[in-house]
Amino acid sequence: MNLNRYAILVACATFFLIIAGALVTSHDAGLATPDWPLSNGQVFPKMVGNLFWEHGHRLIATSVGILTIGLVIYLYRREKRLWVRRLGLFALFAVVVQGLLGGLTVKFMLPLSVSTAHATLAQLFFCTTVSIAVFTSRSWLVDRPTLEEKGSLQLRHISVVALMIILVQLVIGATLRHSARWDQDLPKELLFIHIGGAVIVTLILGTAIFLVLRRHPNEPFLTRPATFALALLATQLVLGLAAYMTRLASPYDPQPLNPMVAITVAHVACGALVFATTIVLTLRTYRVLRPGRAYEFAESAQNA
Amino acid sequence: MFKQTKVWLVVTVALSLLALGSACSKSESETSTNDASSSSAKVYASKGDEGTVKGVVSFNGAPPAPKKIDTSADPVCAQNNPNLTTEDTVVSDGKLANAFVYVKEGTLADGSKFADTGFPTPSEAVTLDQKGCHYMPHVMGIQTNQTLRVTNSDPTQHNVHPTPKNNPEWNQTQANGAAPIEKKFARAEVLIPVKCNQHPWMKAYVGVLKHPYYAVSGQDGSFTLKNVPPGTYTVAAWKEGGATGSEKTMQVTVAANGTAQADFAFGDATASTKPGLQMMPALEIHFGRH
Numbered sequence: 377m378n379l380n381r382y383a384i385l386v387a388c389a390t391f392f393l394i395i396a397g398a399l400v401t402s403h404d405a406g407l408a409t410p411d412w413p414l415s416n417g418q419v420f421p422k423m424v425g426n427l428f429w430e431h432g433h434r435l436i437a438t439s440v441g442i443l444t445i446g447l448v449i450y451l452y453r454r455e456k457r458l459w460v461r462r463l464g465l466f467a468l469f470a471v472v473v474q475g476l477l478g479g480l481t482v483k484f485m486l487p488l489s490v491s492t493a494h495a496t497l498a499q500l501f502f503c504t505t506v507s508i509a510v511f512t513s514r515s516w517l518v519d520r521p522t523l524e525e526k527g528s529l530q531l532r533h534i535s536v537v538a539l540m541i542i543l544v545q546l547v548i549g550a551t552l553r554h555s556a557r558w559d560q561d562l563p564k565e566l567l568f569i570h571i572g573g574a575v576i577v578t579l580i581l582g583t584a585i586f587l588v589l590r591r592h593p594n595e596p597f598l599t600r601p602a603t604f605a606l607a608l609l610a611t612q613l614v615l616g617l618a619a620y621m622t623r624l625a626s627p628y629d630p631q632p633l634n635p636m637v638a639i640t641v642a643h644v645a646c647g648a649l650v651f652a653t654t655i656v657l658t659l660r661t662y663r664v665l666r667p668g669r670a671y672e673f674a675e676s677a678q679n680a
Numbered sequence: 681m682f683k684q685t686k687v688w689l690v691v692t693v694a695l696s697l698l699a700l701g702s703a704c705s706k707s708e709s710e711t712s713t714n715d716a717s718s719s720s721a722k723v724y725a726s727k728g729d730e731g732t733v734k735g736v737v738s739f740n741g742a743p744p745a746p747k748k749i750d751t752s753a754d755p756v757c758a759q760n761n762p763n764l765t766t767e768d769t770v771v772s773d774g775k776l777a778n779a780f781v782y783v784k785e786g787t788l789a790d791g792s793k794f795a796d797t798g799f800p801t802p803s804e805a806v807t808l809d810q811k812g813c814h815y816m817p818h819v820m821g822i823q824t825n826q827t828l829r830v831t832n833s834d835p836t837q838h839n840v841h842p843t844p845k846n847n848p849e850w851n852q853t854q855a856n857g858a859a860p861i862e863k864k865f866a867r868a869e870v871l872i873p874v875k876c877n878q879h880p881w882m883k884a885y886v887g888v889l890k891h892p893y894y895a896v897s898g899q900d901g902s903f904t905l906k907n908v909p910p911g912t913y914t915v916a917a918w919k920e921g922g923a924t925g926s927e928k929t930m931q932v933t934v935a936a937n938g939t940a941q942a943d944f945a946f947g948d949a950t951a952s953t954k955p956g957l958q959m960m961p962a963l964e965i966h967f968g969r970h
Binding site: 559560 | 747748749750753754755756757765766836837839841849851852853855877878879880881921922923
């Protein structure tokens with residue numbers, strides 16, 4: 377397996393881990409065992425009830441940790457670019473901190489701040505593994521003609537803004553999820569902020585996608601992630617609405633029911649994919665786009 | 681390129697840290713210390729003229745059908761209790777079981793405030809059992825600092841996790857055949873939800889009061905509060921349901937050696953019901969004597 381395929385494997389495993397984590401939250405399984413890192417004092421406990429989700433999450437997380445160590449070794453053996461190797465080290469650091477946050481949230485019985493930090497760092501770690509997969513990909517490494525940014529609104533900049541807004545939206549979403557269990561009502565203020573965030577993400581990411589498709593329609597290096605992002609964004613909005621509707625009835629259910637669990641987990645997973653696709657789009661815009669003449673002229677005029 | 685990536689990473693980390701900092705901590709915001717069981721309270725001395733509050737909790741209209749619980753996540757639960765249903769609204773012949781009825785506040789006949797009066801803590805423990813992958817009883821009361829004994833009669837593992845707001849939260853695994861867990865709640869709190877994180881359908885509610893004047897309505901909806909000192913009280917009835925349950929209150933006057941009647945009604949066509957554990961205006965007054 378070459379380095380890029382291995383990096384893709386790590387990114388996919390991380391995505392799977394995010395789904396496993398979301399399943400823990402939706403099943404209210406975070407405290408199925410009060411101890412950490414062992415579960416009820418055992419490495420392999422009987423995985424019944426919610427312990428299946430919590431301990432399963434721990435096993436997958438351990439696997440991702442081992443895969444990340446392998447990635448760092450791989451990078452230091454095969455990768456010549458120092459900054460990519462350092463990015464691998466950052467990934468290792470992030471996965472270690474993430475494991476500790478997972479332990480802390482169990483030990484302190486799911487305090488909102490720690491649980492939200494755990495969910496947020498999961499996305500940042502995913503972002504890092506996706507970035508490594510992009511940087512080691514063949515499409516990134518081959519020589520590409522440089523394209524000029526067209527228009528005054530720089531595509532690279534708006535992509536970065538979209539990425540930042542999505543990250544903030546993911547943090548708000550994580551806070552919302554961890555603010556109320558399945559048998560509690562969602563806090564309305566936070567819900568409205570999350571809906572407002574969805575509108576802003578749609579506007580900004582939508583603008584970035586529109587600019588890619590309009591300015592560079594014959595550049596699949598850019599249009600592919602943009603098209604993916606568009607499809608995922610639309611799916612995510614539908615999933616968000618569906619998740620809200622199933623969550624409304626949830627406090628009256630006898631237990632976390634499969635429709636609510638499936639839809640809320642799909643919403644989390646799709647959010648991670650929107651984030652990952654926007655990372656790919658943003659990195660690629662920086663790979664091929666350079667400031668256009670109009671932009672340079674405006675800048676020099678401003679400096680003068 | 682590396683420089684740009686580094687800047688981008690620093691910004692994302694900084695943003696996430698900022699967001700984390702702003703995420704308020706639940707545990708920090710929920711440290712209310714409204715402890716009514718002050719050690720300086722005057723301890724009530726029985727005068728032999730205590731009365732009784734009796735009543736029936738009714739449910740008007742058609743009760744919601746019990747929901748079937750899917751216990752298949754644990755084969756032991758599925759085998760031992762395949763027909764488990766919800767217990768939030770248990771109604772037979774229009775009478776509601778599992779309502780928690782208690783003296784909320786009031787004034788004793790001698791003019792002293794009920795809240796300022798202390799009551800001795802019983803030495804015997806109150807048992808909460810886990811049997812058939814559900815808690816027995818479903819709703820119960822206990823006095824502050826009285827021992828709560830949690831037992832596991834199931835051939836599977838549970839974890840016992842009360843989620844109080846005014847008392848320390850704890851979460852403890854209890855294997856099948858393990859020794860009982862014994863705990864105390866130092867502060868009054870109505871009601872503390874107890875759950876099992878391994879079996880998320882398992883719920884119980886423990887009402888913690890500084891006094892012994894509480895009861896849980898039986899299958900016929902009836903309840904009795906015995907040995908209540910003469911005085912005028914707000915009696916509350918709490919019913920499980922939704923995120924926080926609902927509560928109704930009424931004022932009763934207990935005469936010396938008398939019996940006060942306090943009937944409550946939940947469901948349709950009843951007086952206003954306010955969600956949450958909040959005090960309601962007096963609804964009706966009944967008096968009675970032996």
